[in-house]
Structure formats: structure tokens, C-alpha cells
Amino acid sequence: MHVPDGFIDVPVSAATGVVAAGAVAVALRGARRELDERTAPLAGLVAAFVFAAQMLNFPVAAGTSGHLLGGALAAVLVGPYTGVLCVSVVLLMQGILFADGGLTALGVNITDMAVVTTVVSYALFRGLVRVLPRTRRSVTVSSFVAALVSVPASALAFTLIYAVGGTTDLPIGKVLTAMVGVHVLIGVGEAAITALTVGAVIAVRPDLVYGARGLTAPLKLRVGGPRGELVDVASAPTAASSAAATVTADSPATATATGAGPLTASGGPAGARSNRTVWVTGLVTALVLAGFVSFYASASPDGLEKVAADQGIDKKAEPHHAADSPLADYGVRDVADARLSGGLAGAIGVGATVVVGSGVFWAVRRRRTYAAGAVGRAASATGTGGSGGSGGFGGSGGSGDSADSGAGRADATGRAVPGERG
Amino acid sequence: MGAGHAHRLHRPGNSSVHTLPPHCKLAAVLCFVVVVVSTPRTAVWAFALYAALLAGVAAVARTPFSFLLRRMLIEVPFVAFAFLMPFVVPGPEVRFLGVPLSVPGLWDAWNVLAKGSLGVAASVLLAATTELRSLLLGLQRLRLPPLLVQIASFMIRYGDVITDEMRRMSVARRSRGFEARGVRHWGVLAKTAGALFIRSYERGERVHLAMVSRGYVGAMPVIEEATASRAQWAYAGALPLTALAVCLLGWLL
Numbered sequence A: 001m002h003v004p005d006g007f008i009d010v011p012v013s014a015a016t017g018v019v020a021a022g023a024v025a026v027a028l029r030g031a032r033r034e035l036d037e038r039t040a041p042l043a044g045l046v047a048a049f050v051f052a053a054q055m056l057n058f059p060v061a062a063g064t065s066g067h068l069l070g071g072a073l074a075a076v077l078v079g080p081y082t083g084v085l086c087v088s089v090v091l092l093m094q095g096i097l098f099a100d101g102g103l104t105a106l107g108v109n110i111t112d113m114a115v116v117t118t119v120v121s122y123a124l125f126r127g128l129v130r131v132l133p134r135t136r137r138s139v140t141v142s143s144f145v146a147a148l149v150s151v152p153a154s155a156l157a158f159t160l161i162y163a164v165g166g167t168t169d170l171p172i173g174k175v176l177t178a179m180v181g182v183h184v185l186i187g188v189g190e191a192a193i194t195a196l197t198v199g200a201v202i203a204v205r206p207d208l209v210y211g212a213r214g215l216t217a218p219l220k221l222r223v224g225g226p227r228g229e230l231v232d233v234a235s236a237p238t239a240a241s242s243a244a245a246t247v248t249a250d251s252p253a254t255a256t257a258t259g260a261g262p263l264t265a266s267g268g269p270a271g272a273r274s275n276r277t278v279w280v281t282g283l284v285t286a287l288v289l290a291g292f293v294s295f296y297a298s299a300s301p302d303g304l305e306k307v308a309a310d311q312g313i314d315k316k317a318e319p320h321h322a323a324d325s326p327l328a329d330y331g332v333r334d335v336a337d338a339r340l341s342g343g344l345a346g347a348i349g350v351g352a353t354v355v356v357g358s359g360v361f362w363a364v365r366r367r368r369t370y371a372a373g374a375v376g377r378a379a380s381a382t383g384t385g386g387s388g389g390s391g392g393f394g395g396s397g398g399s400g401d402s403a404d405s406g407a408g409r410a411d412a413t414g415r416a417v418p419g420e421r422g
Numbered sequence B: 001m002g003a004g005h006a007h008r009l010h011r012p013g014n015s016s017v018h019t020l021p022p023h024c025k026l027a028a029v030l031c032f033v034v035v036v037v038s039t040p041r042t043a044v045w046a047f048a049l050y051a052a053l054l055a056g057v058a059a060v061a062r063t064p065f066s067f068l069l070r071r072m073l074i075e076v077p078f079v080a081f082a083f084l085m086p087f088v089v090p091g092p093e094v095r096f097l098g099v100p101l102s103v104p105g106l107w108d109a110w111n112v113l114a115k116g117s118l119g120v121a122a123s124v125l126l127a128a129t130t131e132l133r134s135l136l137l138g139l140q141r142l143r144l145p146p147l148l149v150q151i152a153s154f155m156i157r158y159g160d161v162i163t164d165e166m167r168r169m170s171v172a173r174r175s176r177g178f179e180a181r182g183v184r185h186w187g188v189l190a191k192t193a194g195a196l197f198i199r200s201y202e203r204g205e206r207v208h209l210a211m212v213s214r215g216y217v218g219a220m221p222v223i224e225e226a227t228a229s230r231a232q233w234a235y236a237g238a239l240p241l242t243a244l245a246v247c248l249l250g251w252l253l
Helices: A010-053 A071-078 A080-097 A106-131 A136-165 A172-204 A210-215 A239-248 A251-265 A268-274 A276-311 A318-322 A335-383 A386-399 A403-413 B022-037 B044-060 B065-088 B103-129 B132-141 B146-175 B183-213 B230-252
Strands: A057-061 A064-067 A219-223 A229-232 A416-418 B093-096 B099-102
Touching: A010 A071, A010 A080, A010 A106, A010 A136, A010 B022, A010 B146, A010 B183, A057 A172, A057 B183, A071 A080, A071 A106, A071 A136, A071 A172, A071 A210, A071 B183, A080 A106, A080 B103, A080 B132, A080 B146, A106 A136, A106 A210, A136 A172, A136 A210, A172 B183, B022 B103, B022 B132, B022 B230, B044 B065, B044 B103, B044 B230, B065 B099, B065 B103, B093 B103, B099 B103, B132 B146, B146 B183
Parallel strands: none
Antiparallel strands: A057 A064, A219 A229, A219 A416, B093 B099
């Protein structure tokens, strides 16, 4: 799928180069926020992982095998900014070192394989995770859907670029049919592998999965022996110390819990409430996006059947004309119409993607500012011991972003167990 | 990371191409490819001249042609795609050995094949004559953001480590009788990928801590500044400038 030199003309290559450079610049800033000063080594190692994972062959059947593309996987595992950055670096290195993908086509390659896959898959993933119940399974299901859609979306982006600046005379309708049709199949494999891989990581280190950060529920203390009642400790400043206290006596623990209550209650929950409207708008737009993307997904088998109809397998293709989705209505024979409708559909889709993507990122960023300090500390504190873990936990408060690294710690030392929410 | 990290794409040497500053070579290759891409497809002789130019560079760099051709195998999937074009592009047809081929399709296939192959050959020559580290320094000299260069250098530096880790996992799987035959085994392979991710991420954290403990504050020290003299720029510019002359001739004739 790497585009070589000479397939897209120079002006469009330059334009996509500018788009790619802008996206990488945004991703650099965003990744610095996601990973702070650990950006270089971590993003580099994740890029090496993406590079290696692309070499891992998955046998399909009868000697053929496919491999991971990695955009959706990177977005779910390390976040959208770092994901874009890592896949872009992989593409850059592949272009310069391995001559895989042309140097002038680097902008095209980065735009459709790094930016579109990552942004589409992450926007869809975020929307789905919001809608579905807060369980681990819904994270894997969401990553399945996100990866499934991201690959045809990338093919669609390529077709759009080709429609504007392709150097060959292939009819757009044929390119669209072939690209999206083939990539729906590839997307199924990509989705299965991505979901399985995300599931494997979540089973071992859920704290590493960026997309699963919202899953962590606040810790609860079990007060009064193994069969005691569960007490909310989200307000306790130091979970580990109060957890240790409950082992000996009940009253000091409840005293600290109630004493510290008002202090943090003014911090976390208030911030969460003010973000609610933002989240709801993000959710609605994400649903709209999902609707659009599902049009594409349903349009491609349509296209394959249409090819079959043209070959004479199916004499009268009536059901297709009955399909009333405006985006499914491209014709293979009449190019002008396909170009118009395809372009229109693409414009709508890309516009929606951009709006939703930026909206979701903005919302995510706003939320992250509340827990920014805590996340970094908690992530690096996994090796430092109980006090470090509890510090990260106390700092996160109601948002519960980093409670997971603290959860295992407190569970091991005291009587705190992670409670189920909802 | 001493010995054993020289990548197989690089052929060490001390020819005049090898000793050129990396950013000159990068800029020259990029300009060359841009010129090639903007040449009209009907000027067939121009592409022959480009190929001759690259052959000249390979001769000066003492890169064997067999090596060059072997590395160019990477474009095979695309060649297959190009061969499909005479059959799918609509237009007036010619008969060749009884098979109808479309004329614009043949031109398209030629266009993509010629430009794509020249681009690949130029990139292969660049990678063969430039060391990895200096290639990255060259990118930095060409104003690529330093953070991006750092990420790329970490990726390159640990790429072999991670790939080796993956290979060891594969050996471990196979030594336990596992053989991936179909979709049923995806779960196992995906768990491998998951484990690989966790190991990579944790290694990244360890690398970061090790770097911080050695005084890393976000920027890598540049030990030797890559500078280029006017003569070196002129020497590197010979390739794209000649190509530009050929390209202009191709447009005029």
C-alpha cells in the first residue's frame, strides 16, 4: 500500500506533504503533552514496535498471510498523537532506508496511512467507548470496530488524493471499488488482530493501554475484616496509609476519609461536571461520524456486487438502486458522476472526521489538564513503591485516570480493592 | 551498542559519494526524485538518461549492480500492479500477441514503472552509501524537528533489539510445537504482539530513566556538527542539476 514515486503528480504530492507536515507538527506537540519529556525514548520504542509488528505475519489460508498496518493499534495503545507520530516515523524511515514508498510520495503515504487511519480509528474508538458500558470487553470491541473502519477510510483517502492528482487514467469508480473493496477485507483482518492484541495487553498491563484509561474505577476500602462493607476512598488523600490503618482499626480510617472529603470533592467532580456538555456534544458528533463511516462500509460490498452485475453475473441490479443512501450511489461506468458523488461523499466524510477529531481531542485535552500531573507521576511511579503509587492515586481524585497503577499497589499492601462502578 | 549494529542496507566504503555530507546527499536525492517525477512520460529517452546518471553514481560509489538490483526487489508488488494497468485502463487498444492492450494503460504502466523504479534506485543508493546515524544528523541539518529526529534514531537504534525479541518469541513458540497455519492461531500471534508492545514500552521507560540518570534534559548532544563546504554542495548538486537539464530538454523537445 506504500505509494511509490510518480503515481501522484507533483503539486498534489507537495500539498499532501504540507498536510502531513502540519499533522506531524500537531502530533509532536500533542505527544509531548501525552508523554512529556519521555517522548523521545517512548515514542521511538513504540515506533520500533510498530515496525516490528508489521513484520509479524498472520497466516490467512493456503499459504497466504497478512500483516498488521498498526495505525489503529497505535492509536488505542498509546494515544492519537503518539500514534500519528510513531506511524509517521515508521513511514519516513521506510521511505528513506528501505525505499519502501517514494520520497516524493511521503506526504501522501503519511496522510493516508498515518493521519487518516489514526484519527478516524481514534475518534470512532472514543465515541464507542463512551457509548458502551465501561468494561474491558467494550474496549476490545471498540478497537475492533475502529480498526475495521480505519483501513477502508485510509483507502478512501488515497482514492480522494488519486482523484485530485493521479497520473494514470484509471477511472475513479474502478479505483474506488477496488481500493475500498480490497481494504474492507484487509480491514477485517486488521480489526481481528488489533482487537486480540489490545485484549492481550489489557489482560496484562491495563494501565499501559491509553484507550482504557477511562475504565479505572475509584478504589474502595473494605472496612472491618474480609466480609466488611466497601467504603469509597476517592476522597482519601493517601490511599495506602488509610488502607493500612483499616487493618488495625475502623474508626481512624473513616475519620481520615470524612475529614479529607470536602477538600478533594471541590476539585475532581466539579471539573467532571463542567466537561459533561463537551462530552455529550462529542458523543453526538461521533455518532454522526459513525453513521457516515458505516455508509462507506456498506457501500463497498455494494461496489463489489456492482462489478458482478457489470460482468453479467447479475442481470438486473435492482436492489442497489433501491439503496437510498446517497453515498452508495456511485456508478462504475459513468466516471463524471462517480467523481462528483465520490468527491462529495469524501468531502463530507473528511469534514466530519476533522470536526469530530478535533472536537474529541479538544475534549480529551481539557479533561487531561485536570489530571495531567497525576498521570505522569503515576505512570513513572509504578516502580517506586507504595507511597508513590498512592500519591498518584490521591492526585487523580474523581477523574480516576491513573488509579489503575495505584490499584494494584494498594491491593497488594492493604485491604483496598478496586470497586466496580455501574 | 558497538559492533553488530551496522545495518545490512549500508555498504561501508570511502568513495567520494560515501564521504559527502549526509544532508547534501539527502537534498540531492530528493531534488533528483522531484525532477524525475515531473518529467513528461513521453520523453522515454530522458528516463534512460536518468538511469544512466544513477548508474554513474553507483559506479563512483562502487556499489555493485547486483546489490542494487536485489534491493530494488522491494518494488515487486507495485510492478505487478503496473502490469495490470494495460488491461483495466479504458481507451484505444492495440493487439499484442492476440491480447488487447489499451494504449493509455501502457503509457500509465510505463510512467509508474519508470518513475517508481528510479525513485527506488535513488533511495537505495542513498541508504547504501550513508550511515544510519549520519543520515539522521543530515535530516536534522535539513531542519527536521529535533524531537522527530530523536524518535527516529531511537526507533532505528532499538529496531533491531525489538525485532530480535520478536524472533526469540517466534523461536520459543516453534520449539513448543506451535505452527501458525490459519486464522485459528491469530490469538496466539496477537498475544505475541501484545507482549512485544509491553516489552517495548517498558524498555522505553527504562531507557528514559537511564538517560535521565546520565543528564538527559530533552536534547541529544551533537558531537560533530555536520557541515558542508561549497564544493561539496556543488558536487552533490551535480546529479539533480544534470537531471533538471534533462527534464527541461524533455519538456522542450
